[in-house]
Structure formats: structure tokens, C-alpha cells
Amino acid sequence: MTRKRLLLVALVLSLLLVNGLSVMAQDEFVFGLVLVGPKNDRGWSQAHFEAGERLAEELGGRMVLFESLNPADNPQTTLTDVAAEMIDQGAKLIITTSDSFEEDTSVVAAQFPDTIFVNTTGSTVLEGSAPPNVGNVNSQFEWVAEIAGCASALATETGSIGYVGPLINFETRRHAAATYLGAKHCWETYREGDAADLTFSITWIGFWFGIPGVTLDPTAETQAFFDNGADVVISGIDTTENIVVASQLAQAGQKVFAVGHDNIASCDEAPDICLGAPYYNWFPIYLDIANSVIDGTWTPSWTWIPLNWDDLNNMDTSPAGYSIGDGLTDEQQADLEAFIAELTAYAKDPANAESFFLFEGPLNFQDGTVLAAEGEKVVPVAPLGETPSIWYLPLLLEGMTGASTSE
Numbered sequence: 001m002t003r004k005r006l007l008l009v010a011l012v013l014s015l016l017l018v019n020g021l022s023v024m025a026q027d028e029f030v031f032g033l034v035l036v037g038p039k040n041d042r043g044w045s046q047a048h049f050e051a052g053e054r055l056a057e058e059l060g061g062r063m064v065l066f067e068s069l070n071p072a073d074n075p076q077t078t079l080t081d082v083a084a085e086m087i088d089q090g091a092k093l094i095i096t097t098s099d100s101f102e103e104d105t106s107v108v109a110a111q112f113p114d115t116i117f118v119n120t121t122g123s124t125v126l127e128g129s130a131p132p133n134v135g136n137v138n139s140q141f142e143w144v145a146e147i148a149g150c151a152s153a154l155a156t157e158t159g160s161i162g163y164v165g166p167l168i169n170f171e172t173r174r175h176a177a178a179t180y181l182g183a184k185h186c187w188e189t190y191r192e193g194d195a196a197d198l199t200f201s202i203t204w205i206g207f208w209f210g211i212p213g214v215t216l217d218p219t220a221e222t223q224a225f226f227d228n229g230a231d232v233v234i235s236g237i238d239t240t241e242n243i244v245v246a247s248q249l250a251q252a253g254q255k256v257f258a259v260g261h262d263n264i265a266s267c268d269e270a271p272d273i274c275l276g277a278p279y280y281n282w283f284p285i286y287l288d289i290a291n292s293v294i295d296g297t298w299t300p301s302w303t304w305i306p307l308n309w310d311d312l313n314n315m316d317t318s319p320a321g322y323s324i325g326d327g328l329t330d331e332q333q334a335d336l337e338a339f340i341a342e343l344t345a346y347a348k349d350p351a352n353a354e355s356f357f358l359f360e361g362p363l364n365f366q367d368g369t370v371l372a373a374e375g376e377k378v379v380p381v382a383p384l385g386e387t388p389s390i391w392y393l394p395l396l397l398e399g400m401t402g403a404s405t406s407e
Contacts, residue, residue: 029061029294032086034079036098037209037238039067042269043262044208044238044280048097048120050263051282055290058283064089070100072211079104080111087115093293095120095286098208099171109134116293120282121171123391126302127384136302137285139319142178142356142390143307143343144278147322148259149182150339151275152232153198154190154332155257160199162225162233164218164242166208168406174393176202176236180400181358182339190335195399201225202236202402209238219245226256232275235261243269257327267325274325276336285319304381304391309347312340356380359390364398371397 031052039049049065056063064086068074079101086094093116096105102122109117110131121138124130152161161183165172180200187193203225206215218241225233226249233242235258246258247270260266260277267274285305292298308318315321322340324333346357354377361372371388372378382389395404 028090029059029290030064030090030092031055031061031290031293032064032066032083032089032091032094034069034082034094034096034098034101035065035067036070036100037068039065041209041238041263042240042266043235043260045097046265047263047280048095048282051286052095054283055286058287059290059294061290062090064091070207070211072214079108083108083112083115083117087112092116093118093290095289099169100208106130106134116298118289123170123302123384125300126381130300132300135289135298135300137289137305138303139280139285139305140307140356141278141280141320142174143347144312144320144322145175145178146182146185146343146358147336147340148234148261148276148278149179149184150186150190151325151328151332151336152179152234152257152259153183153185153187154335155275155328156230156232157255158229158231159187159193159197160228160230160232161201162222162230163200163202163236163402164221164225164233165202165204165236165402166238167206168204168403170392170394172204172236173396173404174390176400176402177393177397178356178358179234179236180397184399185358186335186339190339198399199230200400201230202396202400204403204406205237210241218242222246222258226254231255232257232259234259235266238262240266240269243267243274246270246273259325260323264321264323267323271326273327275327276325277323278320279323280320281315281318283315284317307347309344312344354380356390365395366398366400366404367395368398 033052035045037045052063066082096119105117105119106124118135122136125136187198203221210218222233222242222245235242243258246256249256250273257273257275259275264279266277305319313321343357346352359378361376362374363371379389381391384392
């Protein structure tokens with residue numbers, strides 16, 4: 001082959017390579033992920049970040065990340081700023097990962113109508129207030145919150161359980177209520193105790209995680225629970241201060257335990273005193289959304305996704321699960337697994353398709369008014385302001401101690 005022909009072949013190959021890379025670049029799926037906290041919080045934001053990393057790997061795509069969009073860490077940055085930068089980088093889908101972003105997501109999405117926005121865990125689509133390029137998604141985390149409550153009731157020796165909650169809204173009330181119902185059921189069923197002898201107290205810190213000078217200190221509130229007789233403290237916030245405090249006290253000789261939240265690795269902080277963690281697994285949810293965006297079938301929707309009751313902790317298919325902790329004894333773990341079997345049987349029974357385990361009367365609100373009469377099941381979702389529902393739970397339940405509203 002002559003030198004001239006070699007040069008021609010090389011030129012053709014280089015053009016093919018450049019064109020191939022150009023096509024690959026055009027086909028690369030880019031999505032934005034907006035976190036309310038840091039990506040390594042061992043809780044809520046880390047769960048989203050890990051799902052985003054896995055999604056990018058699965059699709060051969062690219063994630064554009066913004067961490068800690070909140071008034072303390074980025075007071076001058078708006079969601080509009082973040083979305084504009086992500087779109088400039090090619091994002092076709094932007095996932096805003098907090099109830100706190102719910103209203104802003106709709107406002108910003110209206111400014112960028114060619115980009116799809118999905119907010120976890122809001123209700124704007126359900127309520128009809130979202131623009132057509134916004135969706136809402138959540139998993140039915142309430143089931144695994146019940147498991148967390150059960151584990152706490154099985155382990156407590158004082159009959160006193162503390163719950164460190166974030167801010168007060170519909171989501172946080174229903175999660176706390178589900179946790180209490182799980183605790184009450186297992187206290188009565190497996191411990192053969194009287195519900196009147198079980199204390200379940202909540203302190204709300206004021207945000208999803210502690211902000212010095214703005215919220216209550218989750219470390220101090222956890223310590224206060226233990227000082228006042230609780231021997232189990234459950235986290236309902238994005239971070240793991242309750243596990244850290246419990247570990248410190250256990251090392252000093254106290255018999256105390258903690259329950260993690262949001263992330264499967266919550267217990268890694270101190271596995272010996274951790275009773276487990278109800279966790280989100282956003283990967284299968286985000287994979288379905290991304291694929292629908294890619295193939296052009298995405299439509300705006302509000303979805304509350306059931307768990308995989310054939311394999312609750314399957315990270316490919318179940319949108320939430322429960323990681324059982326080392327703090328449980330063998331007997332307690334056996335009881336917890338029996339409770340999970342109860343949940344599974346209930347959830348898989350077609351007769352219960354429109355209900356959640358334990359959300360059945362007689363149930364009263366904290367103020368004594370009736371939520372559900374004897375044998376009546378609480379409606380999972382009803383229009384806001386009409387029949388009380390699990391999704392829009394307006395108050396805490398009778399038997400729970402703590403504020404139901406922020407007023």
C-alpha cells in the first residue's frame with residue numbers, strides 16, 4: 001500500500017472515530033440530581049447519590065450533581081440557578097430530592113418547559129398544581145417504618161422509645177405514626193405488654209438535619225431522650241447523630257440502642273448498638289423514570305410505589321427495605337422476622353390492596369378524635385381536606401407524645 005493510500009485510510013478512520021464519538025456524545029443521557037444535604041450524610045442524601053451513581057453506570061450516562069442546596073450551606077443559591085447550570089450541561093431530566101423543593105420545582109420547571117423535572121416526595125401532581133413537565137414519586141416507606149418501630153419495641157427494656165423527627169408535615173407525621181404503630185403492635189403481640197406501658201415520644205428539630213443556630217441540636221435531643229429514661233432512640237432525620245450518641249453511651253456501660261434512617265448503611269456508624277434501618281432504594285425508581293425519558297414515554301404522574309414483597313431487600317427491584325441490625329438478640333431478630341412475615345402476608349393478600357397494615361381501627365388522633373372506627377381501614381390517599389388519609393395524615397396518633405403541628 002502506498003504512503004498516499006495509507007494517509008487516506010488513516011483520514012477515513014479518524015473521521016469515522018470522530019463521528020462515532022459525536023454520536024456517542026449525542027446519545028449520552030445526562031441527568032441532574034439536586035440534594036438537600038451532603039452526598040455522604042449516611043442517610044437521605046447519600047441514598048439518592050448512590051442511586052444516581054448506579055443509574056449513570058447502568059445507562060452509560062452522566063450525572064450532574066449539586067449537594068447541600070439549603071439555606072445554611074448555600075444561602076445565595078436558588079434552584080433556578082442550579083437547574084440552569086444542569087441544563088447547560090445537557091441534562092434532560094432533573095431530580096429534586098426533597099419535600100423542601102416541592103414548590104420551587106414547579107416554579108423552576110415552568111421556566112424550562114423542555115426539561116423534565118421529578119420531585120421526591122411531593123404531591124403537586126396529585127393536587128393538580130404542577131406544570132406538565134413535573135412528576136412526583138415516592139416509595140411506600142411506611143411499611144419499613146413499621147418494622148423500625150417493631151424492632152424498637154422488641155429491644156426496649158424501659159418501655160420508653162424516643163424519636164428524633166425533622167420538621168412537621170404530612171410526610172413526617174405519617175412516617176412517625178407508622179413507626180409508632182409498628183412499636184405498639186410488637187409490644188403487645190410479641191412482648192405481651194400493655195400499650196399503656198409503652199412510651200413513644202417525638203422531638204421535632206425543625207429541619208431535615210441539624211443546622212447550628214437554626215434548628216434544635218439532634219445530638220442534644222438524642223441525649224435528652226436517654227437522660228429521661230428512653231433506651232431506644234429512632235432517627236427520623238437525614239443524619240445519624242442518634243447512633244453516634246447511643247454508641248458513646250454504650251461504650252460507657254449503658255444498655256441503649258438506636259435505629260437508623262433512610263440509608264442501608266446507617267448502622268455502619270456503630271453496628272453493635274443498631275437495631276437496623278428502614279431505608280430507601282431509589283435506583284429502581286430512577287431507572288424506570290430515566291428509561292421513560294429516553295424512550296419518550298414519560299408522562300407526568302404522582303406515584304407511591306409498593307415494595308417488592310417477594311424480596312424486600314432486593315436492590316434491583318424494591319424501592320425500600322429494612323436492614324436488620326446487630327443490636328438485636330437472636331430471639332428478637334426471630335420475632336422481627338415473624339413481624340415482617342405478617343407484613344408480607346398482609347401486603348400480598350389482594351383483599352388488602354387498598355390499605356396498609358396496622359392502619360386499621362380503632363384508631364384515634366392525638367386529640368382523641370376518631371381516625372378509624374373498629375375494623376375500619378384508613379384510606380391510603382384521599383383529596384386534601386376531605387376524608388383523613390395516610391398520605392395526608394393531619395395529626396399524630398393517640399399514644400404518641402409530641403407536637404402534631406408546628407403552630
